Amino acid sequence: MKKSFLKISSLLFLFVLLISCDKDFNSLDSEVIGDDHFDLVYDEASLVAYSKATGVVQTNNLPLNALGIYKNDFFGTTKAHFVTQVELGSENPSFGFNPIIDSVYLYVPYFTELKSTETSGERVYELDSIYGNAETGKFRLKVLENGYYLRDLDPADNLQSSQRYFNDDKATKIDPFKGSELLNNSSNIAQNNEFYFSKKELYIYKTNGAGLYVDSNGAVLSDQNNVTLRVIKERKTPGMWLDLKNSFFQQKILDAASTANLFSNNAFKNYFRGLLFEVEEINPDQGALAVLDFSKAELKILYKAASEAISVENPTPTRTRRTFSLKMGYNASTTLRNNSINLLEYNNSTEYDAGLAGSNEVLGSDRLYVKGGNGSVAFIDLFAPTELETLRNNVATKNWLVNDARLTFYVDKTAMTNVPKTSEPERIYIYDATNNLVLVDYTFDSSSSANLKNSKVVFGGMIQRETTSPKKGIKYTIRLTEHIKRILKADSNGEYQDNIKIGVSVTESINLVSSAKLKAPISANGVQISDIPLASILNPLGTVLYGNNVAPEDEAKKLKLSIYFTKPNNE
Numbered sequence: 368m369k370k371s372f373l374k375i376s377s378l379l380f381l382f383v384l385l386i387s388c389d390k391d392f393n394s395l396d397s398e399v400i401g402d403d404h405f406d407l408v409y410d411e412a413s414l415v416a417y418s419k420a421t422g423v424v425q426t427n428n429l430p431l432n433a434l435g436i437y438k439n440d441f442f443g444t445t446k447a448h449f450v451t452q453v454e455l456g457s458e459n460p461s462f463g464f465n466p467i468i469d470s471v472y473l474y475v476p477y478f479t480e481l482k483s484t485e486t487s488g489e490r491v492y493e494l495d496s497i498y499g500n501a502e503t504g505k506f507r508l509k510v511l512e513n514g515y516y517l518r519d520l521d522p523a524d525n526l527q528s529s530q531r532y533f534n535d536d537k538a539t540k541i542d543p544f545k546g547s548e549l550l551n552n553s554s555n556i557a558q559n560n561e562f563y564f565s566k567k568e569l570y571i572y573k574t575n576g577a578g579l580y581v582d583s584n585g586a587v588l589s590d591q592n593n594v595t596l597r598v599i600k601e602r603k604t605p606g607m608w609l610d611l612k613n614s615f616f617q618q619k620i621l622d623a624a625s626t627a628n629l630f631s632n633n634a635f636k637n638y639f640r641g642l643l644f645e646v647e648e649i650n651p652d653q654g655a656l657a658v659l660d661f662s663k664a665e666l667k668i669l670y671k672a673a674s675e676a677i678s679v680e681n682p683t684p685t686r687t688r689r690t691f692s693l694k695m696g697y698n699a700s701t702t703l704r705n706n707s708i709n710l711l712e713y714n715n716s717t718e719y720d721a722g723l724a725g726s727n728e729v730l731g732s733d734r735l736y737v738k739g740g741n742g743s744v745a746f747i748d749l750f751a752p753t754e755l756e757t758l759r760n761n762v763a764t765k766n767w768l769v770n771d772a773r774l775t776f777y778v779d780k781t782a783m784t785n786v787p788k789t790s791e792p793e794r795i796y797i798y799d800a801t802n803n804l805v806l807v808d809y810t811f812d813s814s815s816s817a818n819l820k821n822s823k824v825v826f827g828g829m830i831q832r833e834t835t836s837p838k839k840g841i842k843y844t845i846r847l848t849e850h851i852k853r854i855l856k857a858d859s860n861g862e863y864q865d866n867i868k869i870g871v872s873v874t875e876s877i878n879l880v881s882s883a884k885l886k887a888p889i890s891a892n893g894v895q896i897s898d899i900p901l902a903s904i905l906n907p908l909g910t911v912l913y914g915n916n917v918a919p920e921d922e923a924k925k926l927k928l929s930i931y932f933t934k935p936n937n938e
Contacts, residue, residue, distance in 0.1 A: 418723055433740075454695075506646050550642070662697060671687065733921070812824075
């Protein structure tokens with residue numbers, strides 16, 4: 368255990384610190400007034416840090432889901448499939464007489480940012496939450512009928528709790544019951560055999576009742592194949608557009624209108640158990656992966672039907688074009704409750720597996736491996752027992768006041784050499800792993816941002832990058848001032864907050880603090896861990912950080928807890 372020491376810093380440093388940090392995190396106790404004090408930087412607090420593989424994780428009914436294939440040059444390859452229930456836009460629908468489908472399409476918008484608008488009117492977008500090379504990272508995409516019923520409640524618990532599904536359920540639950548009929552059977556191979564995430568704006572063109580393209584006056588175009596002559600009826604941001612098989616939905620939906628299967632969504636979800644999105648490599652380790660919100664999907668059936676039956680009086684009733692919508696995905700904030708599972712498969716690299724296997728819970732590790740999905744989290748045990756006793760005594764008897772505390776994690780640039788900067792996590796997250804709770808510092812930070820991913824900037828955890836190309840990650844810094852205060856200073860009852868285990872994970876959204884279950888609990892130096900942050904499962908990325916037990920040449924980059932004390936000068 369390295370000996371802790373104190374450094375005296377200047378008043379100028381304190382001034383800079385105070386003006387650069389949020390007031391909530393730099394409040395001094397009321398006993399300290401004026402300039403009658405000076406500062407101490409305690410920056411080699413004893414800590415032990417190590418990594419643990421999460422094992423299989425719960426992935427049902429996530430707010431966001433991954434789809435695609437992504438190779439990370441350090442961590443390995445991820446394949447992300449998705450299965451979801453589908454529900455009727457309106458229960459017990461009436462489709463009219465003799466309904467015949469014209470087309471069926473599925474549109475799922477990507478996360479995008481509008482960058483500019485061309486003189487032609489075309490809007491130019493940049494894709495967000497796409498990993499790998501979106502335009503060239505092609506893979507096979509199959510949309511199949513799901514035959515496995517996704518339950519709401521767990522029969523093993525007498526239907527008293529919600530059913531949990533896990534990232535490895537594809538082989539045992541989904542595959543044995545999946546359909547064999549390809550539903551995204553378009554002749555456009557960009558929708559199936561060579562699918563990729565396009566950043567092009569999508570257009571729906573104006574047509575007549577017969578599905579033919581028309582000009583602005585409604586006249587049918589003489590050249591139906593000339594895109595430049597078409598009139599744009601609707602613009603859509605870049606997204607996954609799939610033309611689906613008409614005959615399947617004709618039989619499954621329209622032809623079933625007179626049966627009880629469409630009477631209610633409960634009956635419908637058992638009759639039509641949903642859709643499976645399955646991915647396959649075209650070439651080894653080739654592809655790209657997107658994080659999507661399937662609850663925003665449009666699944667529409669365009670068909671023609673008459674308002675009355677054929678009769679002697681009206682042998683050719685007029686047929687009109689109609690639309691029927693289906694819904695998919697899960698959104699806890701709305702009434703959309705279609706059960707879904709993100710089915711994640713991993714082929715870990717030898718280096719990643721070896722790093723996890725060599726992690727040391729007793730002395731700490733030289734490297735920390737923090738990766739989302741069915742990946743790994745790091746744990747930190749703060750303070751040796753005698754050190755903690757000494758610090759608490761100094762705070763109690765010498766009026767040392769905790770002014771600021773922060774953890775600094777340095778990125779192992781060598782391990783991340785071949786990982787592009789776009790595949791480095793933009794943010795990491797620390798939490799109370801002992802009790803599976805947020806830290807008080809997270810709660811205290813009310814800072815917000817137009818980009819929700821950048822909220823709670825005082826709490827921190829955002830990546831600090833190089834200023835010149837390739838602008839790779841240097842370090843992450845996270846504040847835990849209020850947490851340290853409560854460990855070192857007794858409350859009004861003379862009690863201290865427990866020195867809990869700190870968890871470290873990647874995060875897809877700092878505002879999402881709920882948890883997901885591990886299929887099998889893991890042990891972290893004597894503490895059983897059954898849950899991890901849900902936002903970690905949503906993020907497919909990972910990073911390698913320096914730990915506490917580093918080689919001498921890496922001493923300047925080791926994981927560090929720095930505590931800034933205010934100490935009265937009359938001590």
